[in-house]
Amino acid sequence: MSDPSNEPPSDSPAAHTERWQEAVTRRVRALLRTAPLHAPERLQRLRDADLGAVDVRSLALRVLDVTIEEMGLGAGARRVDAQRAIAEMLAAGGSPLSGDDANAITDLVVDALLNEPRRTAFAEPYMDWSGDTPTLRQLEWKLLQENELPDGRFVLQATTEGINVYTGMLEYDVRDAQVAEEAVLHAQVRRGRIKDAVQTARNARLRSIELHEQLVRLLKIVERDVAQLRWEADIGQHLEASREHLSDRMDAERKLRAMVSERRITASEADAPRLAELEDIIEDCLGRHMRLQGHVMRAVPAFLAEQERQIFRPRALVALPDLEADVLRPALSLTGGDLSDLAPELLRAFMPAAAPACLYVPQLLDRLLAPPRQPAEEQVLFEDEHLELLEDVAPYYSAEDERLVAELLSEVDEHGLRISAALERIRARGAEPRATSLLVLKALHAFSPESDTGGLETLRSGEALHDAGFFGDELTVYRGTA
């Protein structure tokens, strides 16, 4: 392989003389993609936040920075990662804003980068000069996305454009940018400009993250819908180019790693830690590219398998409707009666299948026997009502019932008494059916660990109760030792 520092990348914009029409079009597109970084300050909610001297553009770039860094380590950044970084940044700037304020500001900045209020990609019109005649076109792009992971967590992920905006390499193909950065890195290490080389290596790492994202996105499209891709034009060419590119990168990275290791032997005290960091970054890129090559190698059989699997899947013959223009707005013009009639069908279409709720007796019993819930914190003031005294109502359980049950329960010791035996015993003493039901209620009351039962406790024995008057679980009442 030739020394990458001696020759410009063959496909890079610098390698051939670019017509002004292409150059202007490319640059205007690059310029437009930075617009959202200026826009946050124009957002009403950010203006209302009274940020004083805080530079919102820096905050937005820092959010991108944290997100790309976390993408290098895993799936992406959590909101809390961005909040922490913004809080540190505000504190470093001497801002008097509190932690809650920092979180609120982070949310506003993240929402601005997601273009959340508008709910679509950023879009700007521009003049394309590169064709035969100038044509007005619309550029659509995204900087940040908030995606759900299979385990249910949500993370922020930078798009290819987001990574490019951050690294200042807009409108360059990721592969070209990677080759260019490697060439610079090679020259810097060779000339002993280690401090600069560390910075270039950090950019190279971002580039490898970008390439990873690009390829993973392609593989996701394969999973989602093979029909969107043409083997020859899209997948085949792209994967072959990626495979070659990765192979070249790994060669170059191995050479760079060897060069850095060699330099470490004779490095000055100032350069030694920088060279160590440089070696780590190169190692990280090499590892990522090796894993990526594995993905690419597996992509071809994955594509063929998906093609076979999806060929049997019924496809909608018409394009998906615009939900706002084609569905919501016409629905608002329907009469209440017509729309009300549609409600059951709309509900069926919108809600996923779920097992219908039904009454499950054991669960109901468990809930009834569970300890009482904590009362709600909200305090409700009751007004005193004027109450009238009704004539005395005789209690349901007689004094004799109470006495018989109390006497029987006083005989319960730490070895326990089964409820079936207790029922037999109380009946033998001439108790009315009322007294037997009181006995059962007392036993159930003792089931709750929080009840004041005078030391009585109840446990399920795991067997069924065989009794003429009651059915359910066989319980054992015993007196606790505490």
Added chain:
Amino acid sequence: MKVDDAHDLGLLLRFALTPRRRPAQDPQYHQLVQRMQRDSTFSDAFGRLAEGAGLIVLSVDDYGVTLGCTDDSPFAMRLADFRSGMSAADRAVYGVVLLAIAAWCFPKGSDLDDVSASARRLDVVELTEFLVELCERLRDEHKEDAEIVEGDEEFREAWRLVLEGVASKPSASGRRGSTTLSGKVKHTLEKLHDAGLVVRDGDASSERYRSTRALRTQLRELAAHGGFQLVRNAGEQASTQAGGATS
């Protein structure tokens, strides 16, 4: 297929019918999803089982199995499960709120088809404002029809019913009552949360949510076309009836 496979098919159906259950958090579910992706006989058998039960397999991936309902499915949510004791006007407004949530998250058809589409943030206040703004625009377009307002609610357009909901006052406790539009938006989002289509940011009192992948799947595979057809058919039927009445 072996007899034991029947057990696995039943288990997978059970997992799929449990909202918010994830293969990533359940090794057994994960294994069954992998088997669905690898074993076409097993996958076909599950499809047939689902079909017989009135279910449609919408997607099978690392996020789990998403099932939709056929017309007569016993697994479909009934109106009474959504909210009991609704009037005709309530049903109409809740229908609008469901459509508004879908349109808020995915305004264009291409948004639904975008594999890299971001999760969407939903906020009770913002969604209510969005809906009110649309209805106010329709009110401005229909200024000359103002006298129709006094008619039976069954014959009033849905946008008028929505705007009437905005005028309802919140309950004395300051909570969003079911009579207010924002109360209805909150209730609908809570139902979507229970079904795993959105997740709530924060505790039960929070009014901010995020759409899940399951919502996009449900809309893309079933509700977008279904909702479009239902609304279009109802509109055409209304036009035909109006034409018949005037001729």
